[in-house]
Amino acid sequence: MMDLLDVLFSAGLWAAVLRIATPLILGTLGELLCERAGILNLGIEGIMTFGAMIGWLAVYNGADLWTGMLVAALSGAAFGLLHSLLTVSFGLSQHVSGLGITLFASSLAYYLFRLLVPVVGIPPKILSFQPLNVPGLSDLPFIGPALFTQTAPTYVAMLLAVLMGWVIFRTPLGLAIRMTGETPHAAEAQGINPTAVRYGAVTVGSALMATGGAFLTLSAFDSFIPTMVQGRGWICIALVVFATWRPGRALIGALLFAFFDAFQIRLQTMLTGAIPYQLFLMMPYVLSIAALAATARRARVPQALMQPYRRGER
Numbered sequence: 001m002m003d004l005l006d007v008l009f010s011a012g013l014w015a016a017v018l019r020i021a022t023p024l025i026l027g028t029l030g031e032l033l034c035e036r037a038g039i040l041n042l043g044i045e046g047i048m049t050f051g052a053m054i055g056w057l058a059v060y061n062g063a064d065l066w067t068g069m070l071v072a073a074l075s076g077a078a079f080g081l082l083h084s085l086l087t088v089s090f091g092l093s094q095h096v097s098g099l100g101i102t103l104f105a106s107s108l109a110y111y112l113f114r115l116l117v118p119v120v121g122i123p124p125k126i127l128s129f130q131p132l133n134v135p136g137l138s139d140l141p142f143i144g145p146a147l148f149t150q151t152a153p154t155y156v157a158m159l160l161a162v163l164m165g166w167v168i169f170r171t172p173l174g175l176a177i178r179m180t181g182e183t184p185h186a187a188e189a190q191g192i193n194p195t196a197v198r199y200g201a202v203t204v205g206s207a208l209m210a211t212g213g214a215f216l217t218l219s220a221f222d223s224f225i226p227t228m229v230q231g232r233g234w235i236c237i238a239l240v241v242f243a244t245w246r247p248g249r250a251l252i253g254a255l256l257f258a259f260f261d262a263f264q265i266r267l268q269t270m271l272t273g274a275i276p277y278q279l280f281l282m283m284p285y286v287l288s289i290a291a292l293a294a295t296a297r298r299a300r301v302p303q304a305l306m307q308p309y310r311r312g313e314r
Helices: 002-008 011-036 044-060 065-089 094-116 143-147 152-170 172-182 184-189 194-220 232-242 247-270 277-296
Strands: none
Touching: 011 044, 011 143, 011 152, 011 172, 011 194, 011 232, 011 247, 044 065, 044 094, 044 194, 044 232, 065 094, 065 194, 152 172, 152 194, 152 247, 172 184, 172 194, 184 194, 194 232, 232 247, 232 277, 247 277
């Protein structure tokens, strides 16, 4: 029992929670923005994978780390434009388009990686983002090592969650996004162009997804592995529902899943051999499903989500 409490109150656990949560925060915010405008983006898994690869590849070829993040964001925006073209302009199935983009982006990432990087036994490495030392805060007992020894993208992700919450619920732009996701024809009657809003939301949202993937290769790790996203994109889609399409709750949901994940890793170390490790690996997903089931019934889905919009039609 004391060992369990030691784990729960260790700074290392909570530092790991923030690190694990960062790509989930970015991916969830991106998906939330898309869905708030009425577009389901199931391409998130592939977009995160491609963002992880292209951001790493840019740095591997001499770019600085922030340029790598920017390259990843631009690649995500390109996939967002493709998804918008298929679903907004052509009115195709958002499910089919999203799954197609996931398959296309994931395959393209692996192909380009094998084409441009020499085949070696150990994946090449880069110098990734280093933890920041915040003067006066990093040296605080417990809080310092837990909260103030993260890399810069982690703090950016947290600020983005706050910023998106303010934009969506406190600005005219956020009102336009919410109206487009609820009743696009009413938005049109108010002089808003729902097509432009959906294009913009999906493009920016997809860029955020790609930066979430880039965090894995440029901050959490220092190399690219084609399977490294490991279903985080699908978790982000579930977290949007858990958050009831609110950025603040999305931040909490990402931290909650990250806590389960970080905690199970430490439980594996404590109980080595006593319990099959597969049970620990499934624990964060089982607990996330339970949390999702508890909140999904009360979730209010944007009314126009997955509904094509055609100007002038009712």
